[in-house]
Amino acid sequence: MSKRLTIGLFGFGVVGQGLNDIISTKELNIEIKKIAIKHPDKERALPSHLFTNRPNDILNDPEINTVIELINDADAAYQIVTQALKSGKNVVSANKKMIAEHLDELVDLQEKYNSSLLYEGAVCGSIPIIRNLEEYYDNELLHSVSGIFNGSSNFILSKIANESLDYSDALKQAQDLGFAEKDPILDVGGYDAKYKLVIAAAHAYGVLVKPEKVLNIGIQNFSVADLHFAQEHQLKIKLVPTAKKLDDNELALFVIPKLVPKSDFLYNVENEYNAVLVKAAFADQQLFYGKGAGGHPTGSAVLSDVAALRYDYRYEYKKYHLDKNLELQNDHIIPVYIRYNQERLINGIHFEFIAEQHKSIELNYMLGGVKISKLITKKKEILEDGAFLAQAGALTEKFEKIKRLSLEKS
Ligand SMILES: NC(=O)c1ccc[n+]([C@@H]2O[C@H](COP(=O)([O-])OP(=O)(O)OC[C@H]3O[C@@H](n4cnc5c(N)ncnc54)[C@H](OP(=O)(O)O)[C@@H]3O)[C@@H](O)[C@H]2O)c1
Known part of the structure; x- marks a missing residue:
């Protein structure tokens, strides 16, 4: 049996309105009780009594058991989402910046307060990838x-x-x-x-x-x-x-x-x-x-999360809990094409191997293998030079030749 959801919605912009359009076409046993926005004087497509510019009208309302956060301000979103989770409300958010920057804390909060945070709409809009992964x-x-x-x-x-x-x-x-x-x-x-x-x-x-x-x-x-x-x-x-x-x-x-x-x-x-x-x-x-974007496509992913909350769905972060050994490795070498302007840029990048260097009046480029960590430290210089960089694994012939030559040498 599905649970009745009483919703407080934050944000009534592209996605908030898209979601509302979709919800109004469905019988889902859910009710949007209040909508928090930033500018109270804006004209709205729904009755004015539904709107507030005081977040606590939603966050402190014990009847509201579900918060949908769809605002365009990652810092304010963080405050809203953490406060909602701490008060035991379930949350749906589409704010990728806020989620990516605070994911470790958000995982902990869900466990500590037995609340659920879902965010399918944050990654590639309408594509159902998070729950599949x-x-x-x-x-x-x-x-x-x-x-x-x-x-x-x-x-x-x-x-x-x-x-x-x-x-x-x-x-x-x-x-x-x-x-x-x-x-x-x-x-x-x-x-x-x-x-x-x-x-x-x-x-x-x-x-x-x-x-x-x-x-x-x-x-x-x-x-x-x-x-x-x-x-x-x-x-x-x-x-x-x-x-x-x-x-x-x-x-x-x-x-x-x-x-x-x-x-x-x-x-x-x-x-x-x-x-x-x-x-x-x-x-x-x-x-x-x-x-990957737009009010209705993203709204459909948000709605899918809301519907899942009616059955108390939550991410279990199974892989995170099971396998603590996997770590980010920035020493990995990627084959790249770098088109550059200043010779000093290319001289300052340490290539693990060089497949080809081309110099002409029209175009200077280098094909070679570079560690990710090197690109991180040189990022500012790369961008300031006007250089363009791309993964070049597809040019396998050129890279294969280098591999063959270096194998022959060794
Ligand atoms: N647009 C997309 O296609 C898309 C796709 C995927 C994910 N997202 C994500 O979805 C979220 C919303 O995007 P959007 O495009 O719908 O934004 P938007 O059209 O700019 O609308 C933002 C809404 O947030 C409200 N707002 C801003 N600060 C607020 C605050 N402190 N408290 C309450 N309400 C506040 C605004 O109020 P006012 O109406 O009063 O100005 C407005 O209604 C963002 O995190 C975005 O990254 C968007």
Whole structure:
């Protein structure tokens, strides 16, 4: 028998209103009792008695047993969510930044206060990936979880490659269509994708990692020269967050663009669409594909969490509790393409191996293997140089040749 939920909703913006549209079409034994917003004078589509700008009207109401947090302020969201969990209320949130930054504490709070926090809408909008990683792949050996987690960056890359738009026009279109965050660096700098990766990794591998430990370099320096390089090699450029199990004790997590070959499931993911690619020992490759943002797609994921709370569903963080040995490893070497401007940048990056260096008036680039930790320490210089970097594992021929040569030498 499902439990009746009395809901306090925080936020009535894109997702809050999307959720309300969906809820009003269903008979779900749930009631939205109060909606907290920031600006009380804004015109609303629902009766004014439902709204408040005092968080405690929800947080201190003993009748409200479920809080849905859908605001655009991660610090305020943290206060709301922690206070709600501490008072035993169950919570649904879509705030990836807040969740990624405080996941260890949020896991502890749920256990201590016997409350549940669900956040399917925080990772790739409508794609049901968190509960699948938590439940469906409970006993699978996952080699990697990667994908296209940020719709705005993918939209920009698609528009440049397929419609020859320039970067700023493509970004403006993404903003006009409502895909982009207010501060575009969160999208194009790979921060949004990183928050989602950190959350996904907690459920895929049971590893709770602080986002500041994870490399993120985005598409902010992407240029037509990079596009031409990719096209010459029949590749596409995508921003791909990657979680990769290295061995029983080590996991690599990083967000950088990737040169993607036709054979890759991510090759045909275009525009604002998101995809999560799971590579597993037994299930092999599986692709989850869908809309990563928007009021109704994200609202549908939030609603699914709310519906699950009617049956007291909670994440058990089974992998986190079972396997405490797996740790983030930033010494992992990734094969990269780096297009650069200043020679001193490339001289300052310690390459573990070099596959090719190209210098011409039009284009300087290096293909080689670099430790993630090196890229973290050089990130500021890479970005200041205007350099563009992408995973280049797809250029296997060039890298294989190097491996062969070094094997022959040794
Ligand atoms: N938009 C998407 O497609 C999408 C997809 C996935 C996840 N998310 C996440 O979902 C959350 C909401 O995003 P959104 O796009 O719906 O945001 P939004 O359209 O900007 O709306 C934000 C809402 O939060 C309210 N608000 C802000 N600060 C508040 C506070 N301190 N107390 C109470 N209400 C407050 C605002 O009130 P006023 O109306 O009074 O200004 C507004 O109603 C964010 O965490 C976002 O990252 C969004």
